[in-house]
Amino acid sequence: MSDSKLQQEQREQEQALSKVRDRIDEIDREIHRLLNERARCAQTVAEIKTKGGTEAAVFYRPEREAQVLRKVMSRNEGPLPDQEVARLFREVMSVCLALEQPLDVVFLGPEANFTQQAALKHFGHSVRCNALGSLESVFRDVEAGHADFGVVPIENAEDGVVNHALDLFSRFNLNICGEVELRTHQHLLMAQPSEIDRLDVIYAHPFAINQCRHWIEARCADVKCVEVESNAEAARLAAESSTAAAIGGDISADLFNLEVAQANIEDQPDSLTRYLVVGRQAVSASGQDKTSILLMAHDRPGALYELLEPFRKRNISLTRVESRAAPQSAWDMLFYVDFEGHEESAGVAELLKELESGSVELKRLGSYPKAVL
CATH class of the missing domain: 1.20.59.10 (Chorismate mutase)
Structure with a gap:
């Protein structure tokens, strides 16, 4: 040419x-x-x-x-x-x-963990997020009006329901206002990914190391792993050296200006964690909703069947049923139940009325939109 x-x-x-x-x-x-x-x-x-x-x-x-x-x-x-x-x-x-009106949202810390990532996924990055040291602090701050909403983990694919959260729902008068589903991907984060061949140390929370152990042993067996107290501390240390890395999620990369050197290094890439948004307000129907309740009953043969029969009669789909011993209660068993529908709908309203008239104690935790994102 x-x-x-x-x-x-x-x-x-x-x-x-x-x-x-x-x-x-x-x-x-x-x-x-x-x-x-x-x-x-x-x-x-x-x-x-x-x-x-x-x-x-x-x-x-x-x-x-x-x-x-x-x-x-x-x-x-x-x-x-x-x-x-x-x-x-x-x-x-x-x-x-x-x-x-800027929203104040509290979450179970520390900073840069997956609960904060879930909060930002649900509310967007223009909310004011604050990490608290315990689930009880999250519930207390929201109930007292120090924060508008709280975000707490409720279940994951590996460990099931977070039982302490269920206990707190029985103690505090808060409504569930939303849910967040988050795939907990772990990444190898570096300030300069081009230096990955010179990598000499990986900082990570012990839980993150356990989640990525197979990848570490296969790809970085000769690299020193240093356990730290939080994802945020791991990311901060990695940001200080071109030959250091951290294990963390997307939020760690965002907060500490790190880049993803290797994505999705967790051993179980399909791990899904569900979070609940708690607040003081009731939520109207959105058209695609869930309702959550706590049922307290005596432990006797057939108790669970009697609790679930009203759902079957009305063809209401259950999405989660979890039971445990009721702490500090005159009742023996505590049942946490998620099901499809909003308490304002006729069928769900009839269901709740029947349950309340039975031989159980019912606490309504709220109706809320199904997770969209």
């Missing part, structure tokens, strides 16, 4: 690229304009809600946000995947809500 012909093709390519880039700039300006218009609408919503000086205005509506995200996914035509588009809108809603 002659130089003149090559130059002509390069000019034509540059002209074509220039047209596409100009169009991208136009689209970006329109997106920017619409984002600001949406933000101004959010401010107007806040003004309407606070008109008259009422302190009872509810700014965060879990059912409304779930409905918006479902609509986003249902109308998406690609090429962006449904989940990615929904995540973009989640962040837009988060920053707009912060203009109305």
Whole structure:
């Protein structure tokens, strides 16, 4: 090919690229304009809600946000995947809500753990997140009004239900306002991934090391592993050296400006953890909801069958049943039950009424939207 012909093709390519880039700039300006218009609408919503000086205005509506995200996914035509588009809108809603009323969210710490990652997945990155040292502190802060919402782990694929959380639900008067499902991927994080061949130390929480033991033994058998107290400490130490790494999730990389040198190094990549969002407000129906309850009963033959029979009669699908001894109670057994439907619906309302009239003690934990993301 002659130089003149090559130059002509390069000019034509540059002209074509220039047209596409100009169009991208136009689209970006329109997106920017619409984002600001949406933000101004959010401010107007806040003004309407606070008109008259009422302190009872509810700014965060879990059912409304779930409905918006479902609509986003249902109308998406690609090429962006449904989940990615929904995540973009989640962040837009988060920053707009912060203009109305910033949310304070507490979670079971320490910082940079998967519970914080679940909180940000659910609320977006414009909330104010604070780590607390115990599940009880999370429940107490929310009940006392020091925080708007709390995020707590409730179950994972390996260990089942977090029993201490069930005990706290029986003690505190809070509602479940939402759920988050999170795949707990562990990554090898480095400040300079290009230096991975010179890696000489891996910092990690003992739990993370156990989750990734097979990968470590196969790929980094000669690298020193140092146990630390938290994912945040591991990431902080890795950020200080080009030949050090940390094991942690996406949030550790984000908070400490690390890059993923090796992704998904956990031994069980399909591990799924479920988190609950607790708050003081009741949540209206979103159209695709769950309800959670605690049932306290005496331990006797047939007790569980009697508890579950009302669900069968109404063809209500159970999504989780967990039992354990009831702590510090006149009752013998504590049953945690998740099922499909909202307590405002006729069938669920009848179910709860029947359960309350039986030989059990029932505590309603709340109805809330099914996890969208």
